[in-house]
Amino acid sequence: MAGLELLSDQGYRVDGRRAGELRKIQARMGVFAQADGSAYIEQGNTKALAVVYGPHEGMGQGWTQGSQLKGARGRHMQDRERKTGGFVLEIRGSRARALPDRALVNCQYSSATFSTGERKRRPHGDRKSCEMGLQLRQTFEAAILTQLHPRSQIDIYVQVLQADGGTYAACVNAATLAVLDAGIPMRDFVCACSAGFVDGTALADLSHVEEAAGGPQLALALLPASGQIALLEMDARLHEDHLERVLEAAAQAARDVHTLLDRVVRQHVREASILLGD
Amino acid sequence: MAMEMRLPVARKPLSERLGRDTKKHLVVPGDTITTDTGFMRGHGTYMGEEKLIASVAGSVERVNKLICVKALKTRYIGEVGDIVVGRITEVQQKRWKVETNSRLDSVLLLSSMNLPGGELLGQGVLVQVSPSLVKRQKTHFHDLPCGASVILGNNGFIWIYPTPEHKEEEAGGFIANLEPVSLADREVISRLRNCIISLVTQRMMLYDTSILYCYEASLPHQIKDILKPEIMEEIVMETRQRLLEQEG
Numbered sequence: 001m002a003g004l005e006l007l008s009d010q011g012y013r014v015d016g017r018r019a020g021e022l023r024k025i026q027a028r029m030g031v032f033a034q035a036d037g038s039a040y041i042e043q044g045n046t047k048a049l050a051v052v053y054g055p056h057e058g059m060g061q062g063w064t065q066g067s068q069l070k071g072a073r074g075r076h077m078q079d080r081e082r083k084t085g086g087f088v089l090e091i092r093g094s095r096a097r098a099l100p101d102r103a104l105v106n107c108q109y110s111s112a113t114f115s116t117g118e119r120k121r122r123p124h125g126d127r128k129s130c131e132m133g134l135q136l137r138q139t140f141e142a143a144i145l146t147q148l149h150p151r152s153q154i155d156i157y158v159q160v161l162q163a164d165g166g167t168y169a170a171c172v173n174a175a176t177l178a179v180l181d182a183g184i185p186m187r188d189f190v191c192a193c194s195a196g197f198v199d200g201t202a203l204a205d206l207s208h209v210e211e212a213a214g215g216p217q218l219a220l221a222l223l224p225a226s227g228q229i230a231l232l233e234m235d236a237r238l239h240e241d242h243l244e245r246v247l248e249a250a251a252q253a254a255r256d257v258h259t260l261l262d263r264v265v266r267q268h269v270r271e272a273s274i275l276l277g278d
Numbered sequence: 279m280a281m282e283m284r285l286p287v288a289r290k291p292l293s294e295r296l297g298r299d300t301k302k303h304l305v306v307p308g309d310t311i312t313t314d315t316g317f318m319r320g321h322g323t324y325m326g327e328e329k330l331i332a333s334v335a336g337s338v339e340r341v342n343k344l345i346c347v348k349a350l351k352t353r354y355i356g357e358v359g360d361i362v363v364g365r366i367t368e369v370q371q372k373r374w375k376v377e378t379n380s381r382l383d384s385v386l387l388l389s390s391m392n393l394p395g396g397e398l399l400g401q402g403v404l405v406q407v408s409p410s411l412v413k414r415q416k417t418h419f420h421d422l423p424c425g426a427s428v429i430l431g432n433n434g435f436i437w438i439y440p441t442p443e444h445k446e447e448e449a450g451g452f453i454a455n456l457e458p459v460s461l462a463d464r465e466v467i468s469r470l471r472n473c474i475i476s477l478v479t480q481r482m483m484l485y486d487t488s489i490l491y492c493y494e495a496s497l498p499h500q501i502k503d504i505l506k507p508e509i510m511e512e513i514v515m516e517t518r519q520r521l522l523e524q525e526g
Contacts, residue, residue, distance in 0.1 A: 183349035185333035188308035
């Protein structure tokens with residue numbers, strides 16, 4: 001796209017932000033009464049909703065993405081998925097999937113058909129959703145204290161309502177708030193942000209325009225108090241001399257996200273505490 | 279035909295209207311509670327790098343040398359002597375698996391059916407709320423003067439049913455009473471259910487007095503109106519005031 005400057009000479013990006021500036025974040029916890037925990041987050045125009053159920057009894061095979069299962073059983077599951085619109089019933093009590101010493105974390109990512117510019121035809125079960133689900137699961141298995149709940153299962157469902165770049169980050173942030181809302185013990189917050197590299201400068205919190213431009217982009221999920229990385233993901237080519245700078249930009253942005261989420265959680269806890277009375 | 283339309287409007291948080299603040303020490307995960315290693319760690323905390331760190335978002339409770347963090351909302355954690363209401367989800371050879379809003383399903387042995395251990399319930403309405411909102415009391419079975427009875431399970435499952443006219447001894451097994459419930463009783467039960475839901479939405483503790491006051495405060499309104507946000511707030515405010523007057 002000739003003529004579209006991702007970073008102007010004065011240091012302004014396409015939407016007027018500076019290189020290390022985040023988009024406006026608004027978040028709310030406890031949006032669904034029926035779930036154990038839920039949260040909604042808006043990062044600029046990216047909107048994500050996360051719902052957490054658990055810890056509860058381990059469930060057997062039944063709730064999976066169609067492409068994960070192979071063979072005749074897989075085909076049967078896929079038919080059921082199509083007929084029921086993608087929701088397969090869970091079978092309780094199957095010991096096959098429950099782990100004896102810790103909790104099983106099960107994440108599912110779904111993006112609404114109206115979330116992108118062009119209407120998506122397949123909200124769940126496609127390769128990208130599977131991969132996101134797996135990444136979310138890795139991220140949260142690192143943060144949730146699973147040893148405290150053996151043989152149970154924690155389900156995290158994330159849905160993206162509007163995708164304008166940084167969907168992984170928004171999902172992680174929303175899921176963190178939802179897990180906190182459910183009262184599931186975690187080591188620390190998990191704060192995530194994306195970062196890119198343009199013209200020798202590292203940009204934090206990429207929007208869709210910046211992601212689509214094709215430069216290298218990195219997604220980082222951080223545990224802010226200890227500075228430990230829960231997940232770092234990049235599939236682009238970046239010279240290793242630049243990695244340090246981009247990583248630092250993403251880490252700083254994640255810490256800024258933490259400041260905001262921390263404020264939201266404290267406000268929510270304070271409000272609930274006041275209502276309950278002393 | 280007249281239709282009712284509602285538009286969403288930003289509401290002020292209720293805590294502002296109450297005008298009071300909390301004196302508790304509130305923490306979020308990752309917060310250091312103390313660096314003093316003399317304390318024993320309870321629920322909601324973990325030891326990291328010689329510091330006691332919170333693992334849930336809630337208020338810190340200190341009992342002598344034990345520090346724990348009480349989360350706002352958790353699944354039910356059972357204690358001896360609690361009354362729970364559960365839903366049967368699975369039938370196995372000699373036992374039933376019961377869902378009780380806790381981390382794992384509970385087990386009810388068939389042999390304990392006629393003992394005080396397990397009692398099957400007849401017709402009624404189940405309301406699921408958060409376990410932290412049910413107050414611990416001496417008895418959890420209440421016959422409310424408005425004409426229905428309520429069982430407040432410690433696990434957050436609340437069972438509302440019409441008061442049985444005569445309590446007879448169930449000699450043999452359980453005979454489900456399938457007589458149709460009268461309209462007046464049904465109305466009382468649905469009003470009670472809506473009241474309980476409005477109390478829960480405004481995060482008030484549930485016990486027989488609060489439910490009764492809320493029921494009385496809701497009488498001027500129609501049953502279906504109770505769930506509207508502004509009416510809900512009004513009713514719960516009135517309940518709060520009455521409870522404060524009663525204490526003070």
